[in-house]
Amino acid sequence: MFDVLIIGAGLSGLTSAYKILKKEPSLTIKILEANNTIGGQIATSKSNEELGGRKLTADQTHIYNLLTEFEVHMKRHLPISKNLKRSWSLDIGNFAFIAKLELQRYMNHLDLRSQLFRPGTYELKSEDRKYTMCHHINDSMLFQNSRKFMKSFVRLVTGVDANDISFVEFMNIVHSCGNLKSLMKLYIEPSNSVFEFSSEQLLGVFLARLEPVSIKRQSKVVEVCHHNDYVEVTETNGSIHCARVVILAIPCNQIEDIFITPPIPLEYEIPYLGDKYYITSFLVEYDEPHWRRGGFSGSFYSADPPIFAQQHKQTSLVGYVMHEHGFELLIRSILLKSLAESFGKEMTEPVKYHQQTFEQISLMNLPCTTPWNRIIWSSTSMATLYRGCLNGAVQSGLRAAVHALLILRPQSVIWQDLAEIQKASVVYRYPSHWDLMKSSWNVYNTAVYSTIALVAFCMLRYRHKIFN
Ligand SMILES: Cc1cc2nc3c(=O)[nH]c(=O)nc-3n(C[C@H](O)[C@H](O)[C@H](O)COP(=O)(O)OP(=O)(O)OC[C@H]3O[C@@H](n4cnc5c(N)ncnc54)[C@H](O)[C@@H]3O)c2cc1C
The missing domain is CATH 1.10.405 (Guanine Nucleotide Dissociation Inhibitor; domain 1)
Structure with missing residues (x-):
C-alpha cells in the first residue's frame, strides 16, 4: 500500500508529487500515467518538438515561482515589429x-x-x-x-x-x-510581457527531483473504489493499487471516464460537458520566411476552422487549430491551404512539419476545492487562479499536496503552505x-440607439406637421 497515489503525470500531478516529497520525504508516492510520456499538455511531441503549453505572464506567480526554484530559464517573448x-x-x-x-x-x-x-x-x-x-x-x-x-x-x-x-x-x-486581455496576450498576441520556457527542461528537472517516486506509464485508471481507510484504484488491464490517499490530477472531462464507487455526492459531480473539442498544435518551417515578401509578420488568424499562428523563429510558424474529433489527419492540408491563400503558394511546401493533438480541457464545472474523504481533486480545471492555464495546474497541484499532507501528516503543514495556495495574484476590484x-x-x-433616436425624431416631425 502506498501513502499517496497520483493519477495523471501532467503538470499538476508532478507538482503535487514534488511538494509532498519536499515536505515529507518518508511518504511513499506512486504516479499512474495513461500515456507513454509524462507532462500531459506540456509533453514534447514524438519528434521532440515543444508544441504544448510554455508561455506565462509574470502575474502567474505559482508557475513563475516554480520555474525560478527549478532554475528553468525564462526568456521574454520578442514582439514582432509594428510596421509589419x-x-x-x-x-x-x-x-x-x-x-x-x-x-x-x-x-x-x-x-x-x-x-x-x-x-x-x-x-x-x-x-x-x-x-x-x-x-x-x-x-x-x-x-x-x-x-x-x-x-x-x-x-x-x-x-x-x-x-x-x-x-x-x-x-x-x-x-x-x-482575465481575457491577459489570456489574449498569452495565447494569441504575445507581447514582451510574456515569458517562454522550455517544457523539456522543466520536465527534466521534475524527473531528477522525483527520483524516489515510481512513475508507471501506459496505465490508464478506470475505477476508483473508496473504502473506510484506504482507496483502491484499478487500471484497464485489471492491475489494482491501494493507497491511503488518491489525487485525481486529471482534467474534468477525463474524470468522466472513471467509475467512482460509492458514487460521489452531487456537489462534486462533474456536469455533462457536451461534445469534446480538440486542439492540434503545429510547427511549420520553410527555407525562407515567404510571408515577409508581402510585408506580413507571420501572425495569422482564420475563422473557419479557428486557426491561430505566429512567427516562431525566423523561418517557422507555430500555432494551433481547434477542431472536432476525427479531423487530425486533415489539419496539415487545411492549414497549408489557408497559409497559401494569405502568403502565397510557396507556403504549401514546408521543409519541416510537426503536429500534436490534445484534448481541450472543458471548464464548465465549478472547481472542486475540498477533497471528498480520501479522494483529492487537482488539475488546472480545478484551480481558482488562472484556471485552464499552466498556473492553474501548479496552484491546484500545490493545493492537492497540502490536502494530502493534512490527511497523512497534518503536523507538517505550516501557515505558509496554506497561504501559498490561497494567494491571489490578481487584485480584484469592483468596477x-x-x-x-x-x-x-x-x-x-x-448603431441601435442612433436608429431609435432617428425614428423618434422622424415621428415627432411627422406629428408636428399633422398638428400644424
Ligand atoms: C496546445 C496548447 C498550448 C497551451 N499553451 C499554454 C500557454 O502558453 N500558457 C498556459 O498558461 N497554458 C497553456 N496551455 C494550457 C496548459 O498547458 C494546461 O492548462 C496544463 O498543462 C494542464 O495541466 P494538468 O496537469 O492540469 O493536465 P494535463 O496536462 O492534461 O495532465 C493530465 C494527465 O493525466 C493523464 N490521464 C488522463 N486520464 C487518465 C487516466 N484515466 N489514468 C491515468 N492517467 C490519466 C493524461 O494522460 C495527462 O498526462 C496550453 C494547452 C495546449 C493544449
Missing part, C-alpha cells in the same frame, strides 16, 4: 479598424463584468442557461469578423462552443481564469457603474 502587417480575417474589409476597436471594447467590458461574478456565489437559473454567449456576442457586436473571432476565443478559453455556454457561466470562468456603462457603449449600441 498581420494576416487576420479580422483585418479584412472596409470596417476592419472599427471591428477591431469594437472587439477590444467588448473584451474590456467582459473583463469588468466578470469581477462581479464569483464562482459559487450565485445559483444558475434555467433562464440564465438560455441566454448563451453566442446570443450575448450577437447582441453586443455589429461586425461579423469580430463576432467570429470572439466565438473562437470563447471556445479556446472554455473548451466549449459559444452556443453551449451561458453568459453567466462564461463570466464565472473568466473570473477564475485571470464603478461609470466604467461599466462606458465599456458597454459599443458600436452595436451606438
